[in-house]
C-alpha cells in the first residue's frame with residue numbers, strides 16, 4: 334500500500350450540465366435550493382419542468398456526436414400500438430382508444446445499443462442527475478429504469494415522421510433534445526391526463542382526434558431537458574419538417590427499483606432484434 338487514496342470517478346453531470354444556470358450540484362443551499370424549488374413549483378403547477386440550455390454547448394456537441402456515430406447502426410422501427418402501449422383489441426368499439434392503432438417510424442437505439450463509455454450513458458447513470466430528477470418529481474425514492482432495452486434510448490425522427498401519442502411504461506421520463514428539427518417536431522403532451530384510477534377521456538379523445546388546443550407544447554432548442562410524468566401524461570412529437578432529423582435522448586426513472594418492462598411491449602417497440610434476443614434466451618433457459 335502506498336497510501337494513495339481511492340478517488341471516486343468524477344460525476345459526469347458536473348462537466349456536462351450548465352451549473353451556472355442550473356446548480357444541480359448543491360440543491361440544499363442558496364441558488365441551488367431556489368432553483369429546485371422553482372422546478373418543483375413548475376411540476377406541481379404545470380405537470381412539467383422545462384430547462385432550456387441545460388446541457389452546455391460544448392457538451393451538447395459531444396452528446397450529439399455520439400448519437401450521430403451510433404444511429405447508423407440502429408434499426409428503423411415501425412411501431413404500431415395503442416396509446417397504452419398495448420396491441421389493439423378489435424372487440425372494442427371503434428372509438429375506444431384501446432382499439433385505435435397509432436403508428437410511427439423512428440430510427441432508434443435501445444439502452445443495450447448505447448455503450449457504457451459514452452458520455453450520454455454516463456450522464457444517465459449520474460447519481461447527481463438522478464437525485465435532481467427525484468427531488469423535482471418529489472419522490473421518496475427514484476431509480477433509473479432497470480429494463481435492458483427501455484432505460485435510456487436515442488430516438489431520431491426523420492423529416493415527415495412523428496412520434497405517435499402514447500403513455501410511457503415508467504412513471505418519470507426526461508426528454509433531452511440533442512438536435513432540434515428545422516421546424517415541426519414539437520414535443521406535445523397533456524400533463525397528468527390520467528391517474529392510477531381514472532383518465533381525462535374527453536381531453537384524450539380530443540387530442541387523438543387531432544385537436545391540439547388543450548395540449549402543452551413549447552419551443553425547445555437543442556440541449557433542453559424536459560421533466561414530466563410520461564407514464565401519466567399522454568404525449569408524442571408532431572411531424573418533423575425540414576432537411577435533418579430531430580434527435581432526442583429519453584431517460585426513464587421509476588419509483589420501483591428493478592423495474593423491467595413486459596416482453597410483448599418491448600417486442601412491439603423494438604421489433605425483430607429484441608424478439609430474437611428474448612427467444613434465444615428462452616431457448617437457452619429450456620435447453
Ligand SMILES: O=C(O)CCC(=O)C(=O)O
Pocket residue numbers: 486488496501508509520568569570581583
Ligand atoms: O422524442 C421525444 O421528445 C419523446 C419521445 C418519447 O416520448 C418516447 O420515446 O417515449
Ligand SMILES: [Fe+2]
Pocket residue numbers: 499500501506563568
Ligand atoms: Fe414517451
